[in-house]
Amino acid sequence: MKTLRLILTQNLGLILAVVLFVALYSIYVALHPNWGLNVVLQNGNETLALIFVGMAQTMAVLVGGLDLSVGPLMTLTNCFGSHVMAGTGGSVVAGVVACLALGSACGCLNGCIIVYGRIQPIIATLATGAIYIGLALLLRPTPGGAIDGDLAWAFTNDINELGMTYGWWGDLGLFGKIPAQPIFLALVVVLVWAPFKRSATGRGAYAIGSNAHAAYMSGVRIDRSKIAAFTLAGFFAACAGVYLTMQMGSGNADAPQAAEYTLRSIATVVIGGTSLYGGSGGVIGTIFGALVLRSISFIFRVVPGDSTFGFVASPLLQPFFEGLILLFAVSLGAARVFRVRNRLSLFT
Amino acid sequence: MSLRIEPPILIGLVFIALILATGTAYTMVTQGTATFISPPYLLQQLHFGAFLGITAAGMMMVILLGHIDLSVPWTLAASAMVGTAVGGVAGDFTALGVGLAVGLINGIGVAVLRVPSMIFTLGVNTVLLGLMVMLTGGFAPQNAATPLMTFLGSLRTYGVPHSVVVWALVSASLIFVLNRTPLGRYMYAIGNEEAAAYLSGVRTRLVIIAAFMICSLCAAVAGLCLAGYSARAFQAMGDQYLLPSIAAVVLGGTNILGGQGKYSGTVVGVVLIVLLQSMLSVMQMDEAYRQMIYGAVIILMLLIYSRGRAQTA
Numbered sequence: 001m002k003t004l005r006l007i008l009t010q011n012l013g014l015i016l017a018v019v020l021f022v023a024l025y026s027i028y029v030a031l032h033p034n035w036g037l038n039v040v041l042q043n044g045n046e047t048l049a050l051i052f053v054g055m056a057q058t059m060a061v062l063v064g065g066l067d068l069s070v071g072p073l074m075t076l077t078n079c080f081g082s083h084v085m086a087g088t089g090g091s092v093v094a095g096v097v098a099c100l101a102l103g104s105a106c107g108c109l110n111g112c113i114i115v116y117g118r119i120q121p122i123i124a125t126l127a128t129g130a131i132y133i134g135l136a137l138l139l140r141p142t143p144g145g146a147i148d149g150d151l152a153w154a155f156t157n158d159i160n161e162l163g164m165t166y167g168w169w170g171d172l173g174l175f176g177k178i179p180a181q182p183i184f185l186a187l188v189v190v191l192v193w194a195p196f197k198r199s200a201t202g203r204g205a206y207a208i209g210s211n212a213h214a215a216y217m218s219g220v221r222i223d224r225s226k227i228a229a230f231t232l233a234g235f236f237a238a239c240a241g242v243y244l245t246m247q248m249g250s251g252n253a254d255a256p257q258a259a260e261y262t263l264r265s266i267a268t269v270v271i272g273g274t275s276l277y278g279g280s281g282g283v284i285g286t287i288f289g290a291l292v293l294r295s296i297s298f299i300f301r302v303v304p305g306d307s308t309f310g311f312v313a314s315p316l317l318q319p320f321f322e323g324l325i326l327l328f329a330v331s332l333g334a335a336r337v338f339r340v341r342n343r344l345s346l347f348t
Numbered sequence: 349m350s351l352r353i354e355p356p357i358l359i360g361l362v363f364i365a366l367i368l369a370t371g372t373a374y375t376m377v378t379q380g381t382a383t384f385i386s387p388p389y390l391l392q393q394l395h396f397g398a399f400l401g402i403t404a405a406g407m408m409m410v411i412l413l414g415h416i417d418l419s420v421p422w423t424l425a426a427s428a429m430v431g432t433a434v435g436g437v438a439g440d441f442t443a444l445g446v447g448l449a450v451g452l453i454n455g456i457g458v459a460v461l462r463v464p465s466m467i468f469t470l471g472v473n474t475v476l477l478g479l480m481v482m483l484t485g486g487f488a489p490q491n492a493a494t495p496l497m498t499f500l501g502s503l504r505t506y507g508v509p510h511s512v513v514v515w516a517l518v519s520a521s522l523i524f525v526l527n528r529t530p531l532g533r534y535m536y537a538i539g540n541e542e543a544a545a546y547l548s549g550v551r552t553r554l555v556i557i558a559a560f561m562i563c564s565l566c567a568a569v570a571g572l573c574l575a576g577y578s579a580r581a582f583q584a585m586g587d588q589y590l591l592p593s594i595a596a597v598v599l600g601g602t603n604i605l606g607g608q609g610k611y612s613g614t615v616v617g618v619v620l621i622v623l624l625q626s627m628l629s630v631m632q633m634d635e636a637y638r639q640m641i642y643g644a645v646i647i648l649m650l651l652i653y654s655r656g657r658a659q660t661a
Contacts (some may be wrong), residue, residue, distance in 0.1 A: 066466065068591075113647060118654040120604045122416075123646070126591055130643030137636035256587075263418075263470060276464040316485035320478025327471035331461055 013273015013281060017288035020271070024295035031302040037158070037177050043298060044181035045156055045247055049074070051185060051290040052240035053261045054268035055193070055283040056107075059233035061269050063226050064209040064278030065121030069110060069129035070237045071262035072136070075253055077103050077241025079136040082145030082251025085242075092151055099245075100238045106132060107234015111227035121230075129262070136253035143252035152249040155180065185287065188239060193283050196232060205229045209278025236283075267326050268293055296325055356601025356653050360616035363649060364623060371627040384630070391507060397622035398511035399574050401615065402518050403586075404593040406566025408614045409522070409559045411597050414539045414606025415458060415465035417560065420567045420593065422476035423450045424586030428571035429480055431497070432581040433489035440496045440572065447568025448561055450476065455557030480583060491580045501576020511573045518566060523611050525562075535559055539606030595646055596621050601653070 008015065029035050053070050060067035077099045084095035106128070113124045154165035160176030163169035196202040204225030207215035216222055240261075245251065272289030274281025300318050371384035383389055403420060410417045423446075431443030450472065457468040483489060493501065500510050526532035534555045537545040546552045570589070575581040600617035602609025624645060628638045 113651075117647070117651045119647070119650045120598075123595075123598050123604055123650065126595060127643040127646035127650075130639045130646070134636045134639030134641075134643065137634070137639065141634075141636070259587075266467060266470060270464075270467050276467060316482050317478065319481050320475060323471055323474030323476075323478050326474060327457075327468070331457070331463055331468075 010280075011273070013275075014285040014288070015273075017272050017285050017292060021288050021291045021295060024292060024299060028295055028298045028302060031299065033302070037179065041158060041179040041181075043294070044179045047290060047294045048181045048185065049240045049244045049247070050261065050264060050268065050294065051287050052188075052236050052243065053265045054272070054286040054290045055188075056233040056236035056240070057262075057265035057269050058272070058274055058281065058283045058286045059205075059229045059236065060121060060125075061274050061276060062209050062278055062281065063121075063205050063229045064212065065114065066266070066276075067110065067125045067230070067233050068122060068262055069106075069125040069132055070233060070240075070265055071258035071260070072129040072132035072255075073103055073106055073234060073237035074240040074244065074261060075255070075258040076106070076132040076136040076139075077238040078244045078248075079139040079145075079251040079253050081242055081245035082147060083139060085147045085151070085245055086145065088148050088151075092148065096242055099242050100235060103238020103241065104231050104235045107237070108227060108231040110234065111230030114230065115223045115226050129258075133253065133255050133258060137255075140251045140253045143250060143254075145251045147245060147249050149249065152246050155184075155246045156243075159183070184243070188236075189283065189287075192232070192235065196228070197282065201225050201228045206279055209275075210280065264293065271326075293322075293326075296322055354601055354610055354613065356599070357610065357613045357616050359649060359652055360599060360601075360613065360620050363645070364616070364620050367620070367623045367627050371623075371630060374627075374631055384627070388507075391509065391512075393622055393626055394512045394619075395509040395577075396626070397618050398509065398515040399570050399577070400589060400592055400596065400622060401515045401618040402566050402570040402573065403589045404596040404614050404618050405515075405518050405522055405611075406563035406570075407593045408597045408600075408602055408609065408611065409535065409562045409566075410465065411594070411602055411604060412526075412535050412539045412606055412609060413556060413559050414542075415556070415559075416594070416604075417454060417469045417563050418466065418590065419450060419454060419469040419473040419476065420563070421584075421586035421590045422473045422480065423447060423564050423567040424571040424574070424589060425581070425583060426450070426476045426480055426571075427568035428497075428575035428581035428585060429483065429489075429491065429583070431572065432491045432493060432575060433483065435490055436494055437496065439494050443572055444565065444568050447564045447566075447571075450567075451561030451564030452557065454564065455560035458560065459553040459556035484583065491582065493576045493579050493581070497572050497576035498579070499576065501573040502579070511577070514569065514573060518569065519611065519615065522562075526611055531555065531558060536607055539603075539608070541607075592621050599646065599649055 032039060053074055056070040056073075057067055060070075080102055081095065081099045084098050085092055087095070110121075110125055110128055113119060113128065114121050117124065150165050154162045158177055158179050160172055162180055163172070163176070201221075201224060204215065204220040204222070205228065207218070207220050208222055208225055212222065268289035269281075269286050270276060270289070271292050272281065272285030272287070274285055297318060300321070368385055372382050375381055375383045403424065407417060407420060427443040427446040430446050431439040433439070434442045454465070454469050454472055457463050457472070458465045461468075500514055503510050526535070534545060534550045534552075537548070537550060538552055538555055542552055567586070571581070571586065574585060578585070596617035597609070597614050598604055598617070599620060600609065600613025600615070602613060624642065625638070628641060633641070
């Protein structure tokens, strides 16, 4: 019983995000005129890139920093991918690997500048973000490039289409109707995030975020953990870029879009229950944070215009409500301010 | 008061000299004239720089506290847009009022509700964006600059742009506040250790709210000038001022974690960024190279700072 309570209190943020998502998505499903797996597929396509960028931001936030280059890095890998992922067969696989390697290398560069240059993460990544956008513009001065249509179709669809496009497997029935995006996400989480979290380096990253001095005194290899965290942030941002390339089929060095993704990523991290001061939370919460954020905009799309709440369906009001909900979500955490007995404890 | 120049400011000045020298060398070679150091050209740069300078001045107040204000872009745009929509002298006051109101909300969120400033101001920015989309969505409100905006933003007296005078006035008042008033001392104290400031009897919540109100007021003033300069207020007019204003403050030697920094450094940072951007556009550099050089210069300068700090520490 006590352990259950402990688990609950330690994951309060995550649980809140899951509950919020389930509630919001249920409203969406209830309002949608013909909701089905194909709608889920479409939702997944619109959400996966944001989830990956949010996961990248989570890594930086865990070690007590902020990464303003996640959006630009996604754009850079998108532009790079539109060159190297063209073609068919093995060259595409090599292209995807090259994209992920580029992202990880850029993330590692961020980490090295932060650790060895002793520059605050937010400022260092502000500068490297400008460099990455510059590189992206160099690769794609105008939007363009075309990756293989089969590839773009197969990897942004359900399991059936993935198999049938390449003749790997036939119709798998109901199982095959499952959208492919959750599977990609699960693969990344299981193969990359879970091992990292369990490793000494990963635990070190949590320790740094919670108290860098104490972590140093306990023999945590601070430099290594920090660089690893930022490298992983680069890797996740590259995942977002690769997925975006498959989804759009082309590359676009869109700086405003990059900035929007960066800002949204901070919101997903916070809604997902990771503390902005570092040391607690994780990418699982962020996944639900991104889902919550996207569910909100999905709902606005399906609210019937002639109902009592029809006025919220106006596209003009969407940004306003999104902002209000974000403010509301982050202010929920403020409840503890009114409970504390000693105001001194607020400052830590 | 000592007259010793802080190392970051010195490095900033050296970089400014370097940029001027490079720009002049370039124009000498390509056009045979020293356009880059001619007074009219420099005044023109100061005119552009004033908008960034006023925004960065406000940004510095919150960074000194160890906070940040990401709502600056849409505070700037919202003040100008609401101001022009109301029109006339009433519009000018409304614009300043919008700034103060946004600052108050930000301050309450950060100081009283204790939401991290990064995320709270981000939310406020989105809400302001939404409100402005609503304002301009259904119908087209008046967006022509009021006479005062034109006076502040685009007119000159004896060749001196009025925006530069506004920037100087804002700077003078903030230097006074920072160095000569208890409020300024409290701001440095809170940036260093909020708990210590609180235990010393400083009403920290009021100080934080005041700093956010100064920041948003500066953004509103910059919005007035910018609307005058472009003769109208428009959406997203403030978007290009957020990251440069943070960069200017940090390049000027203010610690992003708060508690340390001199106002003169921020001025140096603003001039540096404006000159850098203008040199790159004079040299007709591609946007791609411009962004990369811009980022590289910021990293290079900060690397030099941190080396200097490590040696003295």
